[in-house]
Every structure is written in structure tokens, then in C-alpha cells.
Amino acid sequence: MQETPASFGYRDVNPAEKPALVRGVFERVARRYDLMNDLMSGGLHRLWKDAAAARLNAQPGEVIVDCAGGTGDMARRFAAMARAAQTRRGGAAARIVLVDYNAQMVAAGRARDQDRNSAMIAWAVGDAQALPLPDASADAYCIAFGLRNVTQIDRALREARRVLKPGGRYLCLEFSKPINAMVGRAYDAYSFRAIPAIGSVVARDREAYQYLVESIRRFPDQARLAQMMVEAGFSRVSVANFSGGVCALHQGWAV
Numbered sequence: 001m002q003e004t005p006a007s008f009g010y011r012d013v014n015p016a017e018k019p020a021l022v023r024g025v026f027e028r029v030a031r032r033y034d035l036m037n038d039l040m041s042g043g044l045h046r047l048w049k050d051a052a053a054a055r056l057n058a059q060p061g062e063v064i065v066d067c068a069g070g071t072g073d074m075a076r077r078f079a080a081m082a083r084a085a086q087t088r089r090g091g092a093a094a095r096i097v098l099v100d101y102n103a104q105m106v107a108a109g110r111a112r113d114q115d116r117n118s119a120m121i122a123w124a125v126g127d128a129q130a131l132p133l134p135d136a137s138a139d140a141y142c143i144a145f146g147l148r149n150v151t152q153i154d155r156a157l158r159e160a161r162r163v164l165k166p167g168g169r170y171l172c173l174e175f176s177k178p179i180n181a182m183v184g185r186a187y188d189a190y191s192f193r194a195i196p197a198i199g200s201v202v203a204r205d206r207e208a209y210q211y212l213v214e215s216i217r218r219f220p221d222q223a224r225l226a227q228m229m230v231e232a233g234f235s236r237v238s239v240a241n242f243s244g245g246v247c248a249l250h251q252g253w254a255v
Contacts, residue, residue: 006151009214018151019127023102025208026070030104032203034071039198040209045145048247051240052144052173053077055251060091062139065163067128067156068146069098071109072121078142079120093119097133099126100146128156133163140164144173148219157232164254170234176241176248177221183244191216222248 005012008021029036037045058064058078066075075098082094100106103125110123126132128143128150141160150156160170178184191213199209220228222239225248229237234252241248 007215007218009211010218015151019101022149025211026102027104028205029199029203029208030071030102030108033105033108034073036199036203036209037073039202040195044243044247048173048242048249049073049077049144051242052142052171052249053081055240055249056081056140056142056169056171058082058085058094058096058140060086060089060094062094063137064094064096065131065133065138065141065160066096066098067100067131067141067143067160068149069100069109069144070102070105070146072098072113072123074142074144075109075121076113079118082120096121097124097138098122099124099128099131099133101125101127101149129159131159131163135162136165138163138165138168140169140171142171142173145175147172147174148215153220153225154228154232157228157234161233161254166254168254170229170250170252170254172225172229172250174219174225174248174250175216176219176225176245179241179245183246187246222250225250 006015006018008018053074058081060082064078066078069075075096078096086093098121106123106125124132129152141164147153147156164170178187195213196206196210200206226237226239229250229252233255235255237252239248239250
């Protein structure tokens with residue numbers, strides 16, 4: 001039986017080829033990744049991440065998986081939130097397990113992680129579709145701007161469900177589909193014209209950011225991703241749109 005092709009931007013590729021292609025993209029942009037996020041979004045990605053971290057609401061003693069955690073933006077937010085709660089209420093320290101497929105991204109994050117939250121974060125190189133974690137070992141799981149890069153989204157969702165305890169919370173923060181046609185047109189114009197150009201100048205890699213723009217367009221929209229979460233075993237699935245649907249936060253609970 002012929003395998004279903006995987007998307008790599010607007011290209012369809014053999015599923016076995018996609019991990020190496022995605023890894024190559026992030027190896028090339030790792031040094032400038034955080035700066036590019038600020039430039040591309042005008043800093044909005046920080047507000048979206050703050051909102052996702054607040055919704056996850058990390059607590060003392062919890063084990064939290066930051067999947068596709070890259071340079072640690074979300075992990076540091078979770079650590080700071082859990083530490084603040086621990087100061088108020090006491091209890092054991094939370095443990096944040098950051099897993100990313102790309103060793104260069106993990107190395108870049110570790111190199112800049114000199115703050116007091118670093119002891120709470122465990123850094124690991126691993127695959128969202130085969131996490132190096134036991135069944136039912138995590139209280140919460142977040143994947144921010146990473147799900148669209150996996151080869152099989154449904155498999156990554158099932159893997160998230162596997163590592164979550166019953167009642168554990170799942171959050172996915174990802175670029176999505178604008179809910180307003182005018183916003184959509186403006187977003188398309190900006191995405192295809194400005195983002196690759198910024199990537200060319202700042203990261204010296206237009207192709208990587210062309211892939212970024214195209215991968216967003218191939219990603220399931222809000223309703224389809226919500227349905228995929230239900231099929232993977234999540235309940236009470238909800239969607240919050242940010243910036244008119246340019247970005248969306250999907251949340252569900254493991255059953």
C-alpha cells in the first residue's frame with residue numbers, strides 16, 4: 001500500500017523525508033529564532049504565549065510537558081508561574097519537561113537559560129510522535145507553534161493523550177485560519193510578502209520562512225483540529241481565537 005504523502009509547506013513529500021526536512025529548517029534558523037518571532041508578529045507572539053500559559057495554570061508539584069518547546073519560551077513561563085504559586089501556597093516544585101526534535105534549538109535554549117527557573121526545566125531531544133515519557137505521567141501538556149511541523153498530527157495527539165494522566169489538560173497554541181475575510185486577506189498579503197523577506201535579511205534564510213508561511217496554510221483549521229482532538233481521546237475541547245483567528249488556542253482534557 002502506498003503511504004499517504006506528508007506536507008512540507010506546499011510540497012507533498014514522502015512521510016519518511018519530512019522529519020529531516022523540518023529539522024533542517026530549524027537547524028538553520030535556531031540562532032535567530034526568537035528575534036524572528038518578535039519581528040514577524042510585532043511582539044504579539046508574547047501575548048499569545050502569555051495567554052496560553054495562564055490557561056495552563058502550572059501548579060506546584062505538577063509534571064508539565066512542553067512539547068516542541070524549542071528555545072524554552074513556554075517552559076520558562078510555566079516555571080515562573082509554578083514558582084509563584086509555590087511561594088504563595090507551598091508544596092513541591094513543579095517539573096517542566098521540554099522535548100524538541102531539534103538538538104540545535106534545545107542547545108540554543110539551554111545556552112540562554114541562566115535564570116532561576118532553569119532548575120525546574122529538564123531539556124530533552126525527542127519526537128512529538130514518540131515521547132520519551134511513561135504512560136499517564138504528566139499533569140499537563142502544551143505544544144506551541146509545533147504541531148504543524150509533525151509528520152502525522154493525529155499520531156502526535158494520541159501520544160499527548162498517552163502521557164497525560166486521566167483528567168490531564170492539553171493545550172495547543174498554533175497559527176490558524178482568520179475568521180474574518182478582511183483580516184484573512186491582509187494576513188495573506190503580509191505573510192507571503194513580508195515574512196520571507198524578513199527571514200532573508202535577519203536569518204539569512206528566505207526558504208525557511210517561506211516554508212513557515214506555507215505550513216500554516218496546510219494546517220487544519222480550528223474546527224478540524226478540534227475534531228481531531230476528540231478523536232484522539234480528549235473531552236471538553238474548546239477553541240479561543242487570538243488576533244482574529246491568526247492564532248488559536250485549543251484546549252481539552254484527557255479522558
